Amino acid sequence: MSTLTKQTLSHLDWLEAEAIHILREVAGQCANPVLLFSGGKDSICLLRLAEKAFRPGRFPFPLMHIDTGHNYPEVVAFRDKRAAELGERLVVRSVEDSMARGTVVLKHPGESRNKHQSVTLLEAIEEFGFDACIGGARRDEEKARAKERIMSFRDEFGQWDPKNQRPELWNLYNARSHKGENIRAFPISNWTEMDVWQYIAREQLELPSIYFAHTRPVVIRQGAIVPVNVPLVSGELTNLPRPGEEIVERRVRFRTVGDISCTAPVDSDADTVEKIVVETATTTITERGATRLDDQTSEASMEQRKKEGYF
């Protein structure tokens, strides 16, 4: 064997190169892809990766956000600003429009709209004829995701069939689909929460302010910190406290950002990316365990939602 050790990439460079390769495969194989951009940290990384993959050209896909109408105004403002800075087209489709059409029916007005995003997403896929949706999901997030392909096939109903996935070998991704079917592509499948934060630090990526420690009114509900009296983009207050709940001011940050009704913050003093990296290295709770109120309902809830077309 040669005594000379071959130069290899650092782990972040390797993950970056893999993600760029996946993005270019989507662009090379699919006729009409779209990149799902929520303003959250994972999709913020996707945008930087897309810049590295396609600049000086335009992105070969538009950006799309499925808005539940219950998103933090800071995140919505960030979403619009980032898309404008990049000069890329942003499509927003709203769960409230699906509700108006009658395709989304809430069990009660307070029901979380998070899982209903699947309906609006499938409607948007049909409206635009998208054959691939690029998303920022990671395999370390959840056990159903650990078995997801990087190019994940969905049938005409947007369904994921975990028992019948396409084998995925080497880096020969198969993103082919027939009309009406589509591919969900996950370029940062192999990243962990820590990798994401390290990448944000290295690339000095800007984030919505609520990722950093701030003080806000919350209640403690079944052990979780639940933000209350959250103003929507319209100024209307949502997540009102329930009778008898005591409102306290707490210094918190969000580890994950999504629908207001189902994302909870964690106690934190970390007000810089560097401090968040340190906190991430020493935390004792998983990202979803700490912050997703919807995943705790059943052991298989993510798997169930994915079968129904969720990301």
Next chain:
Amino acid sequence: MSAPEHLPEIDNGLLRFLTCGSVDDGKSTLIGRLLFDSKTILADTLNAIEKTSAKRGMSAVDLSLLTDGLQAEREQGITIDVAYRYFSTGTRKYIIADAPGHEQYTRNMVTAASTANLAIILVDARKGVLTQTRRHSYLASLVGIPHLLVAVNKMDLVDYEQAAFERIKADYLAFADKLGIKDVRFIPISALAGDMIVERGERLGWYDGPTLLEILEAVPAAHTEQAEDFRFPVQFVCRPQDSANPELHDYRGFMGRVESGEVAVGDAVTVLPSGAASRVKAIEIGGVRQERAIHEQSVTLLLEDEIDISRGDLIVKSAEAPEPVKQIDATVCWLSETPMSPARTYLVRHTTREVKAKVAKIAHRVDVNTLAHEEAGQLAMNDIARITLKLAQPIVADPYADNRATGAFIIIDESTNNTVGAGMIG
């Protein structure tokens, strides 16, 4: 934002490895142990498996529950698909491909092995080398995994006896010789007790080699230590003509990943299969220029001359150009429930190129347990066979043994678009 100060240092790259063995070998316990001892398991996950262990009437926490996957798998108590797990030691990041071990899952093992640079083969110290040990080792060697680590597990159940370990080692070496695997190492462990995984423990004092984690930390992260020829399959061509910037009107960027070797500005290159020659004018990542690009980097190449290049073309150094071929001999693993039929036309995806293909000949099928050759008229799921394919257009390939990226291909059934086969040229 200032430069990051307290980032954990990870400078030893990323290693992808595969664990193979059946449930009984303690594979899930081993992975659970690695995740647990490397402190990857967080309190809420541990709480959840503690509850489940108690619910199932177990006295201790069952670490194998950490790798529990889908609802269907939990219901049936089996693993049906490859799962990917992650942990980091602070110096190296790891991706584990966790492949189920049953015979009918040959295709899963081949899938998991295709991206791995090391395989851990678990052997039960009480049972020794079994048929499935041979099968896993053959598949690992077939897919070209450069490093094998035979972990003799459940040493606690044979009183940590050196003789049991040595006997298994001798048995294994006797048949590994036939497979031509270059780097095989052996280690005695108890995944259950945690001996010789991350901690040495106190009961294997006669073993003076490194722990399992020390081996993982020291093994080369690259697939091969040998210098390889430069291979750059073009994925996408960037022509930002509509840009407001007039300097970009003539910009033609060829986007792809350096699959092997390296390239520098000024290098003489040839585009295949056309054979057109030019030189590298610039190398960019996201519009930022750099002097060279190494193995596994995703970059954009700009050439001195205006040449017609599109997705599916291969850029190589002019002195290292392989010949395009229209017929290939390969070892294939059939992945689909629908058998391979010599009457059908398939699509072969090789690098970024897709060509139609027909099976010209099935030379023989390999019995993965005995390695015996058998005659075969068609191939069923999990079959491994030597075949010859006729291609409608030429591809530019290397033998798989020389180059994993340009020696591998997948077979696609156009009627379903499913990936139905995996092939290795040579």
